[in-house]
Amino acid sequence: MDADVDLFKAIGDATRRTILDELTERDGQTLFEICGRLAMKHGLALSRQAVSQHLAVLEQAGLVHTRRQGRYKFHHLDTSPLRSIVERWPIDREEPNP
Amino acid sequence: MIRINITSVLVDDQAKALAFYTEKLGFTKKTDVPAGGARWLTVVSPADPDGVELLLEPDGHPAAGPFKKALVDDGIPYTQFAVDDVYAEVERLKGLGVEFTQEATDLGPVVTAVLDDTCGNLIQIATLK
Numbered sequence: 717m718d719a720d721v722d723l724f725k726a727i728g729d730a731t732r733r734t735i736l737d738e739l740t741e742r743d744g745q746t747l748f749e750i751c752g753r754l755a756m757k758h759g760l761a762l763s764r765q766a767v768s769q770h771l772a773v774l775e776q777a778g779l780v781h782t783r784r785q786g787r788y789k790f791h792h793l794d795t796s797p798l799r800s801i802v803e804r805w806p807i808d809r810e811e812p813n814p
Numbered sequence: 815m816i817r818i819n820i821t822s823v824l825v826d827d828q829a830k831a832l833a834f835y836t837e838k839l840g841f842t843k844k845t846d847v848p849a850g851g852a853r854w855l856t857v858v859s860p861a862d863p864d865g866v867e868l869l870l871e872p873d874g875h876p877a878a879g880p881f882k883k884a885l886v887d888d889g890i891p892y893t894q895f896a897v898d899d900v901y902a903e904v905e906r907l908k909g910l911g912v913e914f915t916q917e918a919t920d921l922g923p924v925v926t927a928v929l930d931d932t933c934g935n936l937i938q939i940a941t942l943k
Contacts, residue, residue: 742917746889748928748936749916756921764888787886787917787930 720804723797726777732770734758736779739793744783746790747771818866820856823893824873824882825933828855829868834932838910839895841868873934881935889915891928891938900925900941 726732731754738753739745745753751767754760762770771791774780778797783790825831832855835841841857844867848854852874856867873882885892897903900918904927908914915936916928926940 742919746915746928748889748891748917751920752921752926756924787883788889789887790915 720800722773722777723779723800726773726779727798728775729770731760731762732774734760735767735770735774736793739780739791743793744790750791773805820867821867822869823869823931823933823935823937824878825870825931825935826873827933828853828870828872831931831933832857835868835870839931839937843909853912860863870933873936879934886934886936889936891926891936893935894926894938894940897939897941900927900939903927903939 727736734754735750738750738757743798747764747768750771751762751764753769754762771780771782775782779794781792783792832843832846835857836843838930840860841854842860842863844858844863846853852872855870857870858865858867861882873879886907904918905912907929913930914927915930917928918925924940924942926938928936928938930935
């Protein structure tokens with residue numbers, strides 16, 4: 717059984733990769749901000765429920781953590797699970813072979 | 815012809831709201847008269863004193879609390895105000911101790927930020943480019 721199934725499922729979806737891109741640009745966003753960025757910057761008119769479900773998949777894979785601060789909930793990026801990819805298929809060279 | 819003369823924001827405390835909306839956000843008080851147990855309390859923009867009034871409406875109705883909380887939980891600003899420069903306004907308001915849940919963000923045609931009005935609401939400020 718593939719131990720990384722959640723990780724590959726999470727990054728196998730274009731919308732979820734876009735969410736990770738936006739969290740890379742600025743870490744710690746509310747659900748509202750993520751929805752706004754997807755709609756305004758990427759033309760992705762998803763329902764809030766749909767974005768919430770994408771975030772749940774990312775959270776399941778350990779790529780997103782949520783943090784409560786007072787009355788607000790922020791979503792944070794955690795790229796550390798991606799390390800398992802290069803550990804599984806090591807990158808030997810910094811430069812590609814000519 | 816029908817037109818908008820008042821819009822409302824549901825606040826948990828009218829006195830606190832008046833202080834925040836005038837001293838921090840920069841509105842000026844327009845009308846303040848007793849109305850039952852509460853006040854008919856409105857503010858306007860100094861840039862448009864005869865324009866649309868903002869009514870600081872008490873949120874005592876049982877449905878108001880869960881509604882406001884659900885919006886804040888998801889980070890949703892129900893009310894939006896225009897400013898000349900979101901980046902500058904965020905800096906100014908942060909200097910006054912105002913808390914933001916969204917920093918100034920360039921969304922293409924518009925720059926927005928989201929702040930806490932301390933009365934149970936998130937407010938969006940926006941500059942159209």
